[in-house]
Amino acid sequence: MTFILxxxxxxxxxxxxxxxxxxxxxxxxxxxxxxxxxxxxxAVQSGMxxxxxxxxxxxxxxxxxxxxxxxxxxxxxxxKVEADKILAKTSLSGEALDKLKALLEEVVTGLGAVAxxxxxxxxxxxxxxxxAALARYPQEFDDPTWKPLQAVE
Numbered sequence: 001m002t003f004i005l006x007x008x009x010x011x012x013x014x015x016x017x018x019x020x021x022x023x024x025x026x027x028x029x030x031x032x033x034x035x036x037x038x039x040x041x042x043a044v045q046s047g048m049x050x051x052x053x054x055x056x057x058x059x060x061x062x063x064x065x066x067x068x069x070x071x072x073x074x075x076x077x078x079x080k081v082e083a084d085k086i087l088a089k090t091s092l093s094g095e096a097l098d099k100l101k102a103l104l105e106e107v108v109t110g111l112g113a114v115a116x117x118x119x120x121x122x123x124x125x126x127x128x129x130x131x132a133a134l135a136r137y138p139q140e141f142d143d144p145t146w147k148p149l150q151a152v153e
Contacts, residue, residue, distance in 0.1 A: 037138075037140060038092075038095065038096040038099060038100075038141050039142055040092070040096075040141050040142055041090055041091050041092060043086055043090040044092065044100065044141070044143065045143050047082050047083070047090075049146075051083065052134065052147070054075065054078055054082070055131075056149060058071075058075045058114075059127070062124070062127045063127070067114070072114050073116075075111065076112050076114055077115075079107065079111045083104040083107065083108050087101065087104065100141070103136065103137060103140065106129060106130065106133035107134060109121075109126070109129065110125075110129030110133065111127070113125060113126025113127075113129070135148070135149070
């Protein structure tokens, strides 16, 4: 009986000695433990909607190879402006900001290839790369305003 009490007391003490979680850790899991989409804010939501709109407007011009080079450069530049604006205005930090930066880099790099294709990345490959990043966005981030690129409007 005494042995059982000792085990119980030691187990309770062990539980009390574990570090307490901060308020932020209780709300947002630590890196590598995310079980839900990462948060967004108004800057991210409105900026991603602007990028989505630009991609939808120009998508068929790229896929049908009807986009003039100067238009392709303006398109890629405007997406870069929107991505930079998101990063300048967002209040995200930590893992959410890191993942957002990586996602935006994929979009900007992909659409940059639309404006200036290379041997490694054609305009179509770049568009597909941007499309894939935009498809990942609602899986990685909690944005209730997001509509998929293929959504019927």
